[in-house]
Structure formats: C-alpha cells, structure tokens
Amino acid sequence: MAKDSSFDIVSKVDMPEVTNAVQQAQKELVQRFDFKNSKSAIKLEEDKIVLISDDDFKLTNVVDILESKLVKRGISLRALEYGKSQSAAGDTVRQEVKLVQGIAQEKSKLINKVLKDSKLKVASSIQGDEIRVTGKNKDDLQAAIALLRKEDFGIELQFINFR
Known part of the structure; x- marks a missing residue:
C-alpha cells in the first residue's frame, strides 16, 4: 500500500x-x-x-x-x-x-513556495489554474491544508478531490 x-x-x-x-x-x-x-x-x-x-x-x-x-x-x-x-x-x-476563477500563475508559484518551505513531505505541481498536492501520508496532506488556510494569498482557496 x-x-x-x-x-x-x-x-x-x-x-x-x-x-x-x-x-x-x-x-x-x-x-x-x-x-x-x-x-x-x-x-x-x-x-x-x-x-x-x-x-x-x-x-x-x-x-x-x-x-x-x-x-x-x-x-x-x-x-x-x-x-x-x-x-x-x-x-x-x-x-x-x-x-475571479482559477489560481493565477504568480499565486500558484507562491503557494508552491510556501509548501516547499514548510518542510512537509508533500509535492505540489501546477496544472493549469489549479494545483495538485501529493504525499505518501494523509496526515502530511492535512497539515498542508491547515498551513495553506492560515496563509493569506488574497484569493479564496478550496481543497477538493482528497484521496
């Protein structure tokens, strides 16, 4: 698994x-x-x-x-x-x-930077106007969501397709 x-x-x-x-x-x-x-x-x-x-x-x-x-x-x-x-x-x-629909390129790069600087064991990739975050541990993914909710990116973020 x-x-x-x-x-x-x-x-x-x-x-x-x-x-x-x-x-x-x-x-x-x-x-x-x-x-x-x-x-x-x-x-x-x-x-x-x-x-x-x-x-x-x-x-x-x-x-x-x-x-x-x-x-x-x-x-x-x-x-x-x-x-x-x-x-x-x-x-x-x-x-x-x-x-405003979708995440602009600059905001996507900023979100990726925040995730990389957090030292969480997750990987993020920009896919058009959305970002996919992957990781082996669901707890790391939940920590990433909590981290991103605390940050202010100037746009409303939704977290979908949690698998």
Whole structure:
C-alpha cells in the first residue's frame, strides 16, 4: 500500500449561487425606498457583474447590497475584483466587478513556495489554474491544508478531490 494520496487546490466561484445572489440584490433594489426613481441596476454577464447607479454614493450602496447577498449565499468576497467607477450615459456611474476563477500563475508559484518551505513531505505541481498536492501520508496532506488556510494569498482557496 505505497499508494500516494493527493488533493487539488482550486479557486472557483459557484455560478448558480452568484446568479441567485444577483437576483436577490435586484429584487432588493426595486423594493428599497431610497432607490425609488433611481437608475440603479445590477447585471450579471459571463464572468463579471455590472453595477449601475445615479452617483457614487448610491453605487456604494448597490455594492453593499450585492456583497450582503453574496455573503448570505456563501460566496467569498475575495472572489470579487472591483474595477474603477466610470461615468456612463444618462448621468449615471458604472462599475464592473470581475469574478475571479482559477489560481493565477504568480499565486500558484507562491503557494508552491510556501509548501516547499514548510518542510512537509508533500509535492505540489501546477496544472493549469489549479494545483495538485501529493504525499505518501494523509496526515502530511492535512497539515498542508491547515498551513495553506492560515496563509493569506488574497484569493479564496478550496481543497477538493482528497484521496
């Protein structure tokens, strides 16, 4: 039984939950009194959310509504990358919020470095936008997961396929 155990490190967003959160936020925008007769809107596109509002103050309120709905649906706010607020047509402001999917190359290298410096008997390899960690001992793999959870890489990490 010299079979190696492994797990994958990924950073993914559950898109059906994001869709539900955006729909809930849109409903709240329609119902709230302070947004009555306002041009505020939240739109979900492929891998981004577009926020539109009358001015920067209302835009921050729209962001707060969206974030509260995302947190309630279990989506980490670390998966959001905010763009700059821009002027748009009709005296409105617009902001794009990108949904971060996958682990960027620089972050993957940083995670590999942390695992190598930890002196745990595990090996890690970058496979596209995810990382596979292997080791002979499951306890070492669990220690690696605990170590990575303590570190702050600026993205939300999920640990899947633990075998």
